[in-house]
Amino acid sequence: MPDRSRIFIALLAILTLFLFWQLLQNLEIIPIPQAAATLDSMPVHHVQFVGPNFTPLKKSNHIKALAANAPPSAEPPREEQISHEVAFCKILNSRTQVPIRGNLKLSTYSYEVDEEGESGFTAYIQSSECPKGLFSKVRLNSLGEIKEEINCMTETPEEIFTRSGVQGNVEYRPSTKNKLNLAISGEGFFALECKEGIFLSRSGDFRWDGMRATYGNCFVLSKDGTYFNWDGGNIDDEGCAANGSCVALLGAEANSVSYVDRITFRANADPFHHHARDGRIFFDSLENLEDSEVGPMGPAWESISEFKVPLNCK
Numbered sequence: 001m002p003d004r005s006r007i008f009i010a011l012l013a014i015l016t017l018f019l020f021w022q023l024l025q026n027l028e029i030i031p032i033p034q035a036a037a038t039l040d041s042m043p044v045h046h047v048q049f050v051g052p053n054f055t056p057l058k059k060s061n062h063i064k065a066l067a068a069n070a071p072p073s074a075e076p077p078r079e080e081q082i083s084h085e086v087a088f089c090k091i092l093n094s095r096t097q098v099p100i101r102g103n104l105k106l107s108t109y110s111y112e113v114d115e116e117g118e119s120g121f122t123a124y125i126q127s128s129e130c131p132k133g134l135f136s137k138v139r140l141n142s143l144g145e146i147k148e149e150i151n152c153m154t155e156t157p158e159e160i161f162t163r164s165g166v167q168g169n170v171e172y173r174p175s176t177k178n179k180l181n182l183a184i185s186g187e188g189f190f191a192l193e194c195k196e197g198i199f200l201s202r203s204g205d206f207r208w209d210g211m212r213a214t215y216g217n218c219f220v221l222s223k224d225g226t227y228f229n230w231d232g233g234n235i236d237d238e239g240c241a242a243n244g245s246c247v248a249l250l251g252a253e254a255n256s257v258s259y260v261d262r263i264t265f266r267a268n269a270d271p272f273h274h275h276a277r278d279g280r281i282f283f284d285s286l287e288n289l290e291d292s293e294v295g296p297m298g299p300a301w302e303s304i305s306e307f308k309v310p311l312n313c314k
Helices: 002-026 032-040 084-093 157-161
Strands: 104-111 120-127 136-141 146-150 170-172 179-185 189-194 197-201 205-208 213-215 218-220 257-261 264-267 280-283 285-287
Touching: 084 104, 084 120, 084 136, 157 257, 170 179, 179 189
Parallel strands: 179 285
Antiparallel strands: 104 120, 120 136, 136 146, 170 285, 179 205, 179 280, 189 197, 189 218, 197 264, 205 213, 213 218, 257 264
16 A cells, blocks of 8 residues: 555656646746847836926826836826817816917827926817917816916917927937937927037937937037037936036027927027926937927927817817
């Protein structure tokens, strides 16, 4: 009997090992390089700036980083987005002065908290009554009260564009030996010295020649107005490299810039007296500026469909 027990235990052990081996065969084990590549290629998002000039797209309580200066690795929880129809009716009931008749296009974003600690939504409205290429902006709190109003009929193009930024998602895009990728979270523009003058651009898709960063035929400027000199290492969230050179992050004031395109202003006066204090720079990252409903100067209206006005608003 003892012999039979030992044989049974031995067979049971062999069977257990066999089943364990089968389980291992069915597991999908990703080699380390492949796993890293999978992580690197994932789109990532970051905390969004909440303020009068840039509309937040996400809740701003998620602070988990891939590395010391990388965007968070997962999307922050979304604030429930208001429908265009509901937003339009709330705007109509708010007695706004912006034109909301004629052919309309609408882009809206809800936010959880603004600079005053209130929730609400921002609406960008392009009406056929607006001058060509312009639009209005209305920001309402949760009570339907107007917190901000920019009227396309009364404001200059620069006044509209400098106060209508919509933060794009920041995606992880590693820099290389001849590429420097930087993204801005919040307000601010990179400063470029070109033959035609100084320009302010939201794009951080830069080239690097081993010493200087360039954008097209323009040089990227540092905070002190000299050429930004990257040392090839990490850049912190204030835009500074280990060698002490810090990329400039400047604000755009309506009375000192001219509109060039939906990501670029031309500086008409010295822009270095207005450094953006509420912006943050992400190294090895690029802001998605291709989305038609986001951008530092508002939506790309040519890509947005016409809005059908509701027949009845409660």
